[in-house]
Amino acid sequence: MKNTGDKEVVISIRGLVQKVGKRTVLKGVDLDLYRGECLGVFGLRGTGKTTLLHAALGVDRIKSGTIEILGQNIAKNQAYKKKMGLVTQQPSLFADLNVAENLDLFRVIKKAPFERLEDVIQRLQLEDYLRETLPSLQVGVYQRVALACALLNRPEILIIDEIIRDIDLESRSVILQVLEAYLEEGNSCLCGFSNMEHVHYLDRVAWLDDGMVKIYSPDEAENIWKELNAVIPKKRGEQDA
Amino acid sequence: MLRLFYAFFRREFTYIWRDRGLRVVLLVMPLLSLLLFGLAYRAQVLTDIPTAIADLDRSAQSRALASDIKQAENLDVVAYYNSYEEIKRAIEKGEVVVGVVIPEKFGQQQELRRPTRVAMIIDGSNMVYAINASVAVLQVVRTIEVKSGVKVLLAQGEHMKDAMNALMAVNIVDEPWFNPTINYAFFLVLGLVLNIWQQCCTLLSAMTIIGETGTRSWVHLKSSSRSLFIIFLAKILAHLVIFMATVAVLYGLCFEVLHLPLRCDFGKLMLFTMGFAVAMHSLGTLVSSFSRTAADASRIVMAIAVPAFVLSGFSWPLEAMPQILAQVVKWLPQTGFFQGVIFLSMKDASWAYMSQYYFQFLLFALVAYALTAVIFRLVPQKTS
Amino acid sequence: MRTMLNIANYEVRHILKDRVAFAIVFLAPLFFAFLMGSVYYSAAINDVPFALVDLDNSLASREVADYFSTGQHFKINPEIDTCEKMEKAMREGIIRGGIVVPEDFSKKLARKQSTEVLVVYDASNLLWGYNIRKFAYEGMDEFNRRYAAAYLQSMGMHPAQSDEVLNLVNCSIMTWYNPTYSYINFLYAGVIFIILHQLGLLGVTLTIPREKEGNTWIHYLASPLERWQIIFGKSLPYIIAGFFNYALLLWFAHHFILLKIEGSILLIALLGFLYTCAIIFLGFFISLYAENSLQISRYLILLSIPIFMISGYTWPRYRIPGIIIAISELTPFTWMAEAFRKVTIKNLGFPDIAYNVLGLSIMIVIGLALSGTFRKDREPIAEDKIRVNGGPEYPRRV
Structure with missing residues (x-):
């Protein structure tokens, strides 16, 4: 995926401090997401990836800092939510409904027009699964449904958390194709990941460690990861932690 | 074995303390209800x-x-x-x-x-x-x-x-027995408070099985070589200790502060209450063995425990209910308890009379615990 | 509007697919109404197990006994014929009351001295106590009247003349609203309303915890939906179901349990609508801030009997201290139960329940205002505190 050159900022995070319980997870994060790019937030378990993504989306109350999405301060106006899409790390579709019902309910929640259903079903190749119940789905198909739901409202910004971790290759390729097309249309994506194998699908990497963020190019990030792993010679690498 | 027993006996108290809901339900609700009912029926006699x-x-x-x-x-x-x-x-x-x-x-x-x-x-x-x-x-x-x-x-x-x-040839001399001042509080307050107490305790007993098998840590217990029987026995005893401690406080307040009548020996009353507590606990345990979630278990036991007060004949007499219903509800432990507690506290009923209730409690508890053991083996428990 | 209806549509599907929610919303109200209805079905306490201890055993004393043994109030236990036996039977609950006719009864009557009979009753349960007392007084009153008439006629008075003496002041006792002294008319409507109250709350309070426990609430937070769309969309099915249950239970009560329901249908419908809305919006508010459905179930169900008992529906309201009344007025039940009795039992019109209508309306407004306080963001979920059964997790076997 290529970096588009115009550098319009769609999400701007400044001085984000977030406490979860008594623990300060984010200690003053500054981060920009540009239009058309896919920015990966990398961190091992418990470093606050999901916390950062949820704060950026405006669903978690933050301790301090400002977040602007598409030029609007999200504390003051929630109109931006019309232009957002979300895929969570934990399963969060309606477990009591089947695939078609889930898509339709998400259409309602996101105030998307009816015609969008056909488009996302076709893009994510869900035609054969519409009558299936969620517990019976494979993880990969589940993620496709989740992405389909997120794309219903034609979001300009997509926030996805660990969408392709540990899923079957077919679903992975479907999802990556859809995401590529999505970015081609000038949209942006902020995604959490913890497996360096996937780093080359990204434009930039925001490395989260000890509550702070450092920006790397994918190559830099991969090199740092290798160096870190070399320091722990005898133990197994935590590539998939 | 004793060590295992003691470890789980103690853990149960920690568990209950850390479950804020249970803590409030067991420590606060019975006392709050005593305050509420004590005040509501403060005007005890309907003269004027x-x-x-x-x-x-x-x-x-x-x-x-x-x-x-x-x-x-x-x-x-x-x-x-x-x-x-x-x-x-x-x-x-x-x-x-x-x-x-x-x-x-x-x-x-x-x-x-x-x-x-x-x-x-x-x-x-x-x-x-x-x-x-x-x-x-x-x-x-x-x-x-x-x-x-x-x-x-x-x-x-x-x-x-x-x-x-x-x-005016014949005059009536009327003698209200057991409650000579026709005091409404004597009639209702003890029963109402004990009713809340039994509901609170039922909520705890509904956690007995599902509280373990519904958690991720269950896999460790299940795969360990230790005796599950000892573990559950420790839990049950811990629950009974809590039941009896809370009811002792309530009785103390009812008889010493509100001066409700107590005509029998206090020990007798406590023993009777314990008989009921075991039966009630067995019911909660039984429900907790087949419920899918702790919330379901709580709702099911309460769906029994709340109407049980009305069905017990404590206020509306069993004799005035349709026969078939009266015969069925006789086997609910609550019926024996609310009947018996009045007979004991206000009439000092004899051992011979009370033995029928003890028998009912015992039988109920045996059946319910036995069923629990069977269901426990039949129902697949969580392993992931 | 359409969005709201769509949300409502899916809320219905959630209910239909969740066995527990379905039972609470659709099955439980009628089941419990049926159960409680069968408890109170006889409506009166008759056939009181009773002892007749006739120490006199004369014609006159048997006449007294007749007043107690005929009719449906008392069921005489023939084995109990001494005071000792009576005392023992009272203690064991074999009988709930008894009458003792003294040895010198007929002698005194013959000597034209007034005499006394002893009526004892079990006051440990005042439903027994009050009823036996009433029956006994009525029986003896009747006996005295007949005796007096017979006496005067034996004195040579003409029956019309004796009638005049006895009825110079003829007090006619009329019992209004519930002349048969039916406990159904007294209690059953209240029982129905507490069932609707608690099950209504229980049903609607599951709605947000269900989303939180299923981790789907985040999509509502992240959505462009307005708050009112969420509130009304999710409440609407419960309001409709609640009103349906209200009508169903009243129909059942009236036709099968013979609950007296008079008064204007319009007022009854209005009350039902307000009552349902007040419950549902209050429940929605609880739902928003409740920790999880386990904790709600625990607290809510525990409150059922206290809400009923302190409302002043049975024990007269002005005998209850103000503070308790104030607490009881926080629940829609108190307002509803009183208004419903006024309309259906006393057959009063709108002016007499205007205050209650106002009360229920205010509760609706407050419930809505409180429901509207929720923010479309949340505190980040903390996991560093030891908490059992807090947050969206509680034991489940899946």
């Missing part, structure tokens, strides 16, 4: 039934009649009106429960010895009042009728005493 008189006649005779009513026991004349309409309104609004209407020309008719009708109206919409009011009205009516009758007989030359006796 609010009464209004409409004297449409205003003669000497009608005033005498009004004063007879005023002196009646249990009737409290709170208002005098000038018309039937006003009395009607006062009863409609619930301001008075009894209304007396003395008709126009009452005095005149009396002089002429013509029978006259005095209307006595009772508001029947609240039975607690209406039943008492009906007796109070009946008594005052007797007095009035006898008085007027005696007057006539006297005028005809009857001897006063004979006349009285003729008109």
Whole structure:
């Protein structure tokens, strides 16, 4: 995926401090997401990836800092939510409904027009699964449904958390194709990941460690990861932690 | 083995303490209910039934009649009106429960010895009042009728005493037993408080099995070589200790602070309560063995425990229920408990009498725990 | 509007697919109404197990006994014929009351002395106590009347004349609203309303915890939906179901349990609508802030009997301290139960329940205002505190 050159900022995070319980997870994060790019937030378990993504989306109350999405301060106006899409790390579709019902309910929640259903079903190749119940789905198909739901409202910004971790290759390729097309249309994506194998699908990497963020190019990030792993010679690498 | 037992016995207290809901339910709710019911039934005896008189006649005779009513026991004349309409309104609004209407020309008719009708109206919409009011009205009516009758007989030359006796040959001496002051609080407060207590305890007992098998840590217990029997026994005993500790506090407050009657030995009451506690716990345990979630278990046990109070015959008598229903509810531990606790605390019933309840509790507990053991083996438990 | 209806549509599907929610919303109200209805079905306490201890055993004393043994009030236990036996039977609950006719009863009557009979009753349960007392007084009153008439006639008075003496002041006792002294008319409507109250709350309070426990609430937070769309969309099915249950239970009560329901249908419908809305919006508010459905179930169900008992529906209201009344007025039940009794039992019109209508309306407004306080963001979920059964997790076997 290529970096588009115009550098319009769609999400701007400044001085984000977030406490979860008594623990300060984010200690003053500054981060920009540009239009058309896919920015990966990398961190091992418990470093606050999901916390950062949820704060950026405006669903978690933050301790301090400002977040602007598409030029609007999200504390003051929630109109931006019309232009957002979300895929969570934990399963969060309606477990009591089947695939078609889930898509339709998400259409309602996101105030998307009816015609969008056909488009996302076709893009994510869900035609054969519409009558299936969620517990019976494979993880990969589940993620496709989740992405389909997120794309219903034609979001300009997509926030996805660990969408392709540990899923079957077919679903992975479907999802990556859809995401590529999505970015081609000038949209942006902020995604959490913890497996360096996937780093080359990204434009930039925001490395989260000890509550702070450092920006790397994918190559830099991969090199740092290798160096870190070399320091722990005898133990197994935590590539998939 | 003892160490295993003790470890789980202690852990149960920690578990309950850290479950804020259970902590509040067990420590606060019974006391709160005691406060609530104690206050609500603070006016313990329903005397002074609010009464209004409409004297449409205003003669000497009608005033005498009004004063007879005023002196009646249990009737409290709170208002005098000038018309039937006003009395009607006062009863409609619930301001008075009894209304007396003395008709126009009452005095005149009396002089002429013509029978006259005095209307006595009772508001029947609240039975607690209406039943008492009906007796109070009946008594005052007797007095009035006898008085007027005696007057006539006297005028005809009857001897006063004979006349009285003729008109009021038999008097009633009424003796309310076991609760001589007809105290509503004695009747209700203990039962209501124990009802909340048993519901709170039922909620705890609903966690017995699902509280373990529904958690991720269950896999460790299941795969360990330690005896599950000892583990659950420790839990059950810990629960019983909590049940008895909370009820001891409640009994203390009821009998020492509110001075509710306790005519039996305290030890006897505690032993009886423990018999019930075991039976009740077995019911909760049984439900917790087949419920899918702790919330389901809680709802199911409460769906039994809440109506059980009404079904127990504690207020509405078992004898007045349809036979078939009465036969079924007899086997609920709550029925035995609420019946027995009254017999013990107010009548000091004998061991022989109480043994039927002990037998019921024991039988119930045996069946319920046995069923639990069977279901526990049949229902697949969580392993992931 | 359409969005709201769509949300409502899916809320219905959630209910239909969740066995527990379905049972709470659609099955449980009628089931419990049926159960409680069968408890109170006899409506009166008759056939009181009773002892007749006749120490006199004369014609006159048997006449007294007749007043107690005929009729449906008392069921005489023939084995109990001494005071000792009576005392034991009272203690064991075999009988709930008894009458003792003294040895000198007929002698005294013959000598024209007034005499006394002893009526004992079990006051440990006042439903027994009050009823026996009433029956006994009525019975003796009747006996005295007949005796007096017979006496006067034996004195040579003409029956019309004796009638005149006895009825010079003829007090007619009229019991309004519930002349049969039916406990159904007294209690059952209240029981129905507490069932609707608690099950209504229980049903609607599951709605947000269900989303939180299923981790789907985040999509509502992240959505462009307005708050009112969420509130009304999710409440609407419960309001409709609640009103349906209200009508169903009243129909059942009236036709099968013979609950007296008079008064204007319009007023009854209005009350039902307000009552349902007040419950549902209050429940929605609880739902928003409740920790999880386990904790709600625990607290809510525990409150059922206290809400009923302190409302002043049975124990007269003005005998209850103000503070308790104030607490009871926080629940829609108190307002509803009182208004419903006024309309259906006392057959009163709107002016007499205007205050209650106002009360219920205010509760609706407050419930809505409180429901509207929720923010479309949340505190980040903390996991560093030891908490058992807090947050969206509680034991489940799946």
